Amino acid sequence: MxxxxxxxxxxxxxxxxxxxxxxxxxxxxxxxxxxxxxxxxxxxxxxxxxxxxxxxxxxxxxxxxxxxxxxxxxxxxxxxxxxxxxxxxxxxxxxxxxxxxxxxxxxxxxxxxxxxxxxxxxxxxxxxxDHASYARFDDRPFGKWDVWMNVINVEADHGTTEATLFETFYGETQDWDTAGWREMAAFSSCVLRPLEWAGLLIETREDSAGKHVCHVFKSPLWRSALNLDTDEMLQPVSVQ
Missing domain, CATH: 1.10.10 (Arc Repressor Mutant, subunit A)
Structure with a gap:
């Protein structure tokens, strides 16, 4: 929950x-x-x-x-x-x-x-x-919000990428330039984008070596607004 x-x-x-x-x-x-x-x-x-x-x-x-x-x-x-x-x-x-x-x-x-x-x-x-209702495609990713958000809570705590998150959930290495780009689009449109619109995630995009990379970070609002089961798994940021 x-x-x-x-x-x-x-x-x-x-x-x-x-x-x-x-x-x-x-x-x-x-x-x-x-x-x-x-x-x-x-x-x-x-x-x-x-x-x-x-x-x-x-x-x-x-x-x-x-x-x-x-x-x-x-x-x-x-x-x-x-x-x-x-x-x-x-x-x-x-x-x-x-x-x-x-x-x-x-x-x-x-x-x-x-x-x-x-x-x-x-x-x-x-x-x-239904977040697929206003996306470009009707595809919906497999999964539930409690799983998505509890895993993202840990994986994106110090920053990650869209492709890395997709692989964490689905065990496949996909991106916008691979054969599984539609699955990536469904995950991005129905999970990551709603979290960004809500203000819980921050996404930054860059083109590096001809490849599109989307970085994903938890916003300050995520940390202040959410109480998740995986909070106890978070590691504090080390200070040098």
């Missing part, structure tokens, strides 16, 4: 969560403006999508990159916002009414309570959402 510790609303490590930041900004925008306009298909209108792109500070989705090839961006073209919209509706923090997204009473309360919002949002996002 994955246990999350309660964090105070002013806990500094909450700043590491892109999803929490996006949720707070969306709730507060709706609160300050009274609502967020919706399209006929009940997506956020472009004026808010553009605002979100500029203010979410999403990893790998800089404003310059997003607008480099598209002057107009719809909600579905900014996947984090599309997922967040679904989460806020599913958790009943917002509702659609007369062509607008409006906060519920609970949504208005959590708009000013980051720690409480994190406790509502992040476990639901990680453990209740």
């Amino acid at each position: 994955i246990e999350f510790r309660a964090l105070a609303d002013d806990h500094p490590d909450l700043a590491h969560s892109p999803l929490l930041r996006g949720a707070l900004l969306t709730l507060q925008y709706s609160q300050n403006h009274g609502s967020i306009g919706l399209t006929k298909t009940k997506a956020f209108k472009r004026v808010f999508v553009h605002w979100a792109v500029e203010h979410f500070e999403w990893p790998g989705k800089s404003t310059e990159e997003m607008f480099r090839y598209n002057k107009v961006i719809n909600e579905y073209e900014f996947p984090p916002l599309e997922v967040l919209h679904f989460l806020l509706m599913s958790l009943r923090l917002g509702r659609h009414r007369k062509g607008e997204f409006r906060l519920t009473k609970r949504g208005a309360e959590l708009a000013q309570a980051p720690g409480h919002l994190f406790a509502e949002l992040i476990p639901y996002f990680l453990f209740q959402i």
Whole structure:
């Protein structure tokens, strides 16, 4: 079982969560403006999508990159916002009414309570959402969250790579340039990326000797928010 510790609303490590930041900004925008306009298909209108792109500070989705090839961006073209919209509706923090997204009473309360919002949002996002539903492929990796997170807790404690983690779980040496790249993509999309969006992992990417390498580290939020069975196996960082 994955246990999350309660964090105070002013806990500094909450700043590491892109999803929490996006949720707070969306709730507060709706609160300050009274609502967020919706399209006929009940997506956020472009004026808010553009605002979100500029203010979410999403990893790998800089404003310059997003607008480099598209002057107009719809909600579905900014996947984090599309997922967040679904989460806020599913958790009943917002509702659609007369062509607008409006906060519920609970949504208005959590708009000013980051720690409480994190406790509502992040476990639901990680453990209740089908992460393959918004990925490029429908493939799903074999495994369970309690196993994935307890093993990552140890393996990524001092840093590791995406390929090394995949081999640890599945006993195969695969990467994006091997025949098993689809299995790697499923693992990355359904396990590592949700943990990064939640703010629990930090991923950095580099191209070395013509090969793409993704490094994986636990964020400060992982250490402050999670209480895992494998915590007792962690080794302290040696100080020279």
